Amino acid sequence: MRLTLLALTLLVTALGTLGTPAVAQNDWLKELGRQGQQSMDIDFLPVEMAFPFSYDQQGSKLTLSWNVQPGYYLYRRSFRFPSNEAAIADSQLPVGNIVDDIEYGVTEVYEQPLEMQLQLAHAVQQVTIEFQGCAKAGLCYPPTLQTIFIDSFVADTATPDPLILTTADAVRGRIGTGLTTLVQLTADWSAASKLMQRTLFSQEAVTNALEPLLWVQADVTDRAVAEALLAEFEATGPDTFIFYSSTGEEQQRLVGRQTAETLLPVVEALTGNIE
Numbered sequence: 001m002r003l004t005l006l007a008l009t010l011l012v013t014a015l016g017t018l019g020t021p022a023v024a025q026n027d028w029l030k031e032l033g034r035q036g037q038q039s040m041d042i043d044f045l046p047v048e049m050a051f052p053f054s055y056d057q058q059g060s061k062l063t064l065s066w067n068v069q070p071g072y073y074l075y076r077r078s079f080r081f082p083s084n085e086a087a088i089a090d091s092q093l094p095v096g097n098i099v100d101d102i103e104y105g106v107t108e109v110y111e112q113p114l115e116m117q118l119q120l121a122h123a124v125q126q127v128t129i130e131f132q133g134c135a136k137a138g139l140c141y142p143p144t145l146q147t148i149f150i151d152s153f154v155a156d157t158a159t160p161d162p163l164i165l166t167t168a169d170a171v172r173g174r175i176g177t178g179l180t181t182l183v184q185l186t187a188d189w190s191a192a193s194k195l196m197q198r199t200l201f202s203q204e205a206v207t208n209a210l211e212p213l214l215w216v217q218a219d220v221t222d223r224a225v226a227e228a229l230l231a232e233f234e235a236t237g238p239d240t241f242i243f244y245s246s247t248g249e250e251q252q253r254l255v256g257r258q259t260a261e262t263l264l265p266v267v268e269a270l271t272g273n274i275e
Helices: 007-017 022-040 168-172 191-199 204-210 223-232 260-271
Strands: 053-058 061-066 072-075 088-092 097-101 105-110 114-120 126-131 133-135 144-149 163-165 181-186 214-219 240-244 250-255
Touching: 061 126, 072 097, 088 214, 168 223, 204 260, 240 260, 250 260
Parallel strands: 163 214, 181 214
Antiparallel strands: 053 061, 061 114, 072 105, 072 133, 088 114, 097 105, 126 144, 181 240, 240 250
16 A cells, blocks of 8 residues: 655645745755655555454453554544444453544554453344554554454343442543443442432433443542542542543533432433444
8 A cells, every 4th residue: 555645744844935045945846756755655554454353252251452563553532333332331441652643633542452351231243343543654544344243142131230440540441442431430438429329220210221331430439549530530529420422532521419300311312322
């Protein structure tokens, strides 16, 4: 795959030379020709060779692997499950590297081999995942779809409980992993948290509405770790609900004790398009 790069950069540079002496413009034109010829000589790998994909299934657990090649990277924000999000109970990615990217600005990427851990909520025949990557030399590939065919397994039919985590890194590892996510900051010493556990989350309508979401309870009961968790999510205390899109952007935030009347409209608005 041979593509000419730097065209936009060179065009901007060219505009900056207008009005300069003829000698300087001639020097720039020579440089333009030299860089253009070099860019034409770059060979880019096809997407399946730049990001070789494999997976392993152990019952309801999937490990998805991309052997990211040197000189290439995957965007964390690109992972999506366009037709199977409701079938995924949990999705986890490691911390990546922060780069200043020409496409998305400051963003998180993976420049090394990557593994994504999935937990299936129920039996499905296949799972399709979308991802996108770039070459550091300047080529961005279009989003790519990869279909995984699932072996049969015995699904857990019980209503899933929230995923309870106690560290900022563990919670962040679930945000922007292809699933619409609710992060609920909670604490055993909070009267509102205890009341919502008994009266709100015991309602079938509420648990059914939350089922399509990756529901994470960030437990700030231990004051030794609470400070880091609260700072990470810019929260003043427990009883904070933060909703994230599948690509990790914060969509809405609710603070304080919630009821079915205040929580359900938000959840239903965010999960209405989840398949």
